[in-house]
Amino acid sequence: MFIAIRDLTFAKGRFLLMGLVVALVAFLVTILSGTSAGLIKNNISGLIELPATHIAFEYNERPSYRNTMVERYMWEGWEASPGVQALEPMGHTVFNARTQRDEPLEITLWGLRPGSFIEPEVAEGEQLGPKENGVIISRLLADDGVSIGDTITLDRVLTELEVIGILDEERNIGHMPIIYTPLPKWQEATYGPPGGPPPGEKLPDILFDFVSVVALQLEEGVDIAALDDEFETTTLDREKFYAASTGYTEEVMSVGMIQLFLVVVSAVVIGAFFTIWTIQRTKEIGLVKALGASSWYLMKDALGQALILMLISTAIGLGLAILIGKGLIEGTAFPFMFESGMVTSSMILLIASGLIGAAFAIRQINAVDAMIALGREQ
Amino acid sequence: MSLKVSDVSLILGDGAQRVTALDNVSLEARPGELVAVLGPSGAGKSSLLAVCGGLRTPTSGTISINGTEITSVKPAQLTEIRRERIGFVFQQSNLVPSLTALDQLLLLVHLRGKKPNGEDTKRARALLDEVGMSARVDRRPGQLSGGERQRVGIARAFMMSPALLLVDEPTSMLDQNRGKQIVELLSQECHDHSVATLMVTHDHSVLSSADRVVNISDGRLAEAD
Numbered sequence: 028m029f030i031a032i033r034d035l036t037f038a039k040g041r042f043l044l045m046g047l048v049v050a051l052v053a054f055l056v057t058i059l060s061g062t063s064a065g066l067i068k069n070n071i072s073g074l075i076e077l078p079a080t081h082i083a084f085e086y087n088e089r090p091s092y093r094n095t096m097v098e099r100y101m102w103e104g105w106e107a108s109p110g111v112q113a114l115e116p117m118g119h120t121v122f123n124a125r126t127q128r129d130e131p132l133e134i135t136l137w138g139l140r141p142g143s144f145i146e147p148e149v150a151e152g153e154q155l156g157p158k159e160n161g162v163i164i165s166r167l168l169a170d171d172g173v174s175i176g177d178t179i180t181l182d183r184v185l186t187e188l189e190v191i192g193i194l195d196e197e198r199n200i201g202h203m204p205i206i207y208t209p210l211p212k213w214q215e216a217t218y219g220p221p222g223g224p225p226p227g228e229k230l231p232d233i234l235f236d237f238v239s240v241v242a243l244q245l246e247e248g249v250d251i252a253a254l255d256d257e258f259e260t261t262t263l264d265r266e267k268f269y270a271a272s273t274g275y276t277e278e279v280m281s282v283g284m285i286q287l288f289l290v291v292v293s294a295v296v297i298g299a300f301f302t303i304w305t306i307q308r309t310k311e312i313g314l315v316k317a318l319g320a321s322s323w324y325l326m327k328d329a330l331g332q333a334l335i336l337m338l339i340s341t342a343i344g345l346g347l348a349i350l351i352g353k354g355l356i357e358g359t360a361f362p363f364m365f366e367s368g369m370v371t372s373s374m375i376l377l378i379a380s381g382l383i384g385a386a387f388a389i390r391q392i393n394a395v396d397a398m399i400a401l402g403r404e405q
Numbered sequence: 406m407s408l409k410v411s412d413v414s415l416i417l418g419d420g421a422q423r424v425t426a427l428d429n430v431s432l433e434a435r436p437g438e439l440v441a442v443l444g445p446s447g448a449g450k451s452s453l454l455a456v457c458g459g460l461r462t463p464t465s466g467t468i469s470i471n472g473t474e475i476t477s478v479k480p481a482q483l484t485e486i487r488r489e490r491i492g493f494v495f496q497q498s499n500l501v502p503s504l505t506a507l508d509q510l511l512l513l514v515h516l517r518g519k520k521p522n523g524e525d526t527k528r529a530r531a532l533l534d535e536v537g538m539s540a541r542v543d544r545r546p547g548q549l550s551g552g553e554r555q556r557v558g559i560a561r562a563f564m565m566s567p568a569l570l571l572v573d574e575p576t577s578m579l580d581q582n583r584g585k586q587i588v589e590l591l592s593q594e595c596h597d598h599s600v601a602t603l604m605v606t607h608d609h610s611v612l613s614s615a616d617r618v619v620n621i622s623d624g625r626l627a628e629a630d
Contacts (some may be wrong), residue, residue, distance in 0.1 A: 029508075029515040030501060037503030037545070314499045317460060319488025320516050321481065397460050401451045401573055402496050 030315070031332035045300045046340040049381065052293045053344025056286055056377055060369045061352045063282040065362035071272045073137070073198040073205040077145055079115075079242035081251070082268040083260040090261045091271050092119045092200065092239060097260065099236040104258040110249035115143045116238035118213035121203065123182040126173055134168075135203045136181070138213020138238065145242050146207065149192030151175060155209050161191035163207040165198040179206065186216040186223065201273045211235060286373060290380045298384030301333060305391045312392055313399030322393045329392065333385030337378045345374055407568050407601030408434040408457065413466030413476075415452050415624075426452035427463065428624040434569070434601035439592050441615035442605040442626070449624040450605035451573065457603060458491055458571050459483035471568040488516055492562030492600070494572040494591065499558065500546040506533060506557045507542040510564045517565070532560040535597075536590060552583040559591055563598055570595060572604035581610055588614045 035042050068075070083105060084090035085097050102116045118138030125131055139145055141155035148154075149163055152175045164173055173179065179188045188208060198205045208216075215223060218234040243262070245251070251262045263271060270276045305312070312325055349365065356363045415427040426449050434440045444450050455461040457468055459475050467476050470490050475483060500509050510529035511521040519525075533542050536556040546554055555575060562570055572591060576584030588604070588611035595602040604615065612618050620627045 029512055030503065033503040033508060310499075311501050314495070315501065315512070315516075316484075317458070317487065317493055317495075318513060318516060319484055319491075321484050324516065398455060400493065400495055400499055401455060401460065 028328055028331040028335075031328045031335070034332060035335065041304070042336060045297075046336055046343070048296055048300075049293060049337060049340035050344035050347070052289055052296070053341040053374065053377055054348045055344075056289050056293075056373045057345050057348030057370055058352060058356075059282055059286050059289070060373045061348070061356070061363045061365050062361075063279065063286070064366035064369050065364040066278050066282060067269075067275070068197070068364050069199055069202050069362040070275050070278060071200060071269050072196070073135075073200040074269055074272060076147065076196075076198060077242060078244070079145060079265075079268075080245050081243040081262050081264055082271075083241040083243060083255070083258075083262040084239075084271070086255070086259045086261050088261075090263065091273065093121065093273060095119075095239050097238050097241055101258040101260055102238070102241045105241060105243065105254060105260070108249075108254055110246040111243060112246055113144045113244040115139060115145045115242045116210065117145065117240050117242050118210060118217060119200075119239040120213065120217045121201070122184075122216070125180050125182065127178045127180075128172070130172075132168070132179065133203050134179075135200050135205050136213055136216060137205050137207050138210040138217075139207060140210050144244070147194050147198065150195035152190070152192035154192060155207060156191075158189065158191055159209060160186070160188050160212050161209070162188040163192040163194060164190055165194045165196065165204050167197050167199075168204050168206075169193045181216055184216050184219070184221045186212070188212070201275075210238065214238070290373075290376050293377055294380035294384035296384070297333065297337070297381040298388045301329070301385045301388035302391070305329070305388055309395055310399055312395040313397050316395065316397035317400035322395075325392045326389050329389045330382065330386060333382055333389070334378075337381040337385075341374055341378055345370070407436050407471055408432070408603060409467075409469045410453075410457065411467045413456055413463045413468060415449075415456055415461060416464045417452075425624050427456065430466070430624070430626050432603075432619065432626060434603055436568075436601050437596050437599040438616045439595045439602045439604060439614065441612055441618045442603065442621050443607065443609070443612065443618055444605070444621035445607055448621045450607075450621055452624070453621065454571050454573055454603065454605055457569070458493065459487050488513075489565070490568045492565065492567035492570040494555070494558050494562045494570065494575055496574040497551075497554075497578045500554055500561075502546055505543045505545055506538055506549070506560075509557055509561050513561065513564045529560075529564060532563055533557070535594065536560045551578045552587065555579065555587050556590065559587070559594060563594055563600070566598070567600055570600045570602040572602060572606075574606055574608075575604065576606065576608045576611055584608060585611055585614075592616075 084095040102114060105111055106114045120136050122134055122136055124134050146155055155161060155163060173190060175190050175193060177190045214235050215230060219230050224230045255262050315325060352363060352365060410430055410432040413427055413430045417424045417426050442450055442453060456463045463476055467474055475486055504512060507529055510532060511525060514521040514525045530542060533539055536559050538553060538556050541553060575587055575591060579587060592614040
């Protein structure tokens, strides 16, 4: 890169301008990566933290948490099958609710058996237990002023829940905070009459034979398709049970599409810059060819120049985005989180696309005739 | 014999556009000999340089440099021959804008796939000193006058100890006085380094520095009187 490095300092104004554009694109891609990771966390943190390898839904070609009902025979069938290490029937219902200060809430009520492997560890208060209407809330609700001992009332069914534990972190699904309650209370709220059973009466037993999904811990090699067939379920692995959350796939695709556009823009901008730069250098390229440089030598030199430009500019854009993202955005209401794997892959994609754009432009070098050095027009 | 051109013809274009740029040209240059090719614009001077420098393949005839025939080799080999055996001094000096005077010379070392070392730098500085540019080694072309650029171009041409030096209108951008000085310098360097030199020019005032002068007209050569 004998000429490339010297060109960078010689034409610093042009390269600075180009570098700024690339840095800006890297900045936007990084911020979007943070937004994407933040949206994912905001949407499905409850699923991400769920210690299950699979989730079984009622049979459906496009299963979703809002439209599934698993019967007792299904989960008991799974439970008795070989290769099932752990299993937990689980309820999932979206409710509008009110705090005891009458503040409206939109929550997802998850029902689970106290002490089960999917029950999260509380940071304050108690785990689910004998208190039949006790609930565990996530940190976000606690930050909004809900505390231990408070009552949360579910609209429509008028079920009253008492906060007994608070998690140290955010647990959401479908952008709504999850409230964990014992399974019978969830079944009562979901399938029972408003206000609960009439005084002195019990709810019919059949209500307690239904849940939404089954959280599973499966060994490798379990014939899931056969068991799904047998128990009329649709079982999804982790990647797919994330996607079953409402809006998750669409959000990831939208943000991914914006990132992709930015990467394409970067490739086009870098390609355009190096096209113009190569045209401006035609005479110089012809001269160096006349002096004995091969086209390959010159292309390597120019590609190295593009790589240096991309690396430095991307690092600047990335650094700036991390500074602003960590300092000003993360921790606010805006869904934002740095996920190193996602940021790294975005940056690699950005640099690779820039190099492809540059390579496309640089191949013009091959066509430059060394005769230019003798004053002939190209 | 450093340069031997035998019955070379170069035909450019097709049909009505067909032009005979060189017509059965034969020429020789010995080591340390400066041969000036004099002719008006369009006479075929640059075509002669192009075929001798491996930038164009002649339609017929042969050219050899230090005994190696360059008219039948592949383009990649021609590039190597240019890099290893031929020095060029171009019109308007033709320097790389981003390189300092010293780097213009070191570039040739790099083109050979070698990282310039202390010895290379010493040689480059010595050559720049020979052409009176030792005080301006760190200047880029934009910071040099036309004459200074041409001096750097001459120093560069000798950097890799070429067997053949091809010089294209070295005085075209200089006033008569400076043009004469540059050609005298070229002649001296060509003798000192024992390099066969072919210089094309239309400038009669510089012919006194040449060892031999040939005229070119309509692509044909004739020994000058």
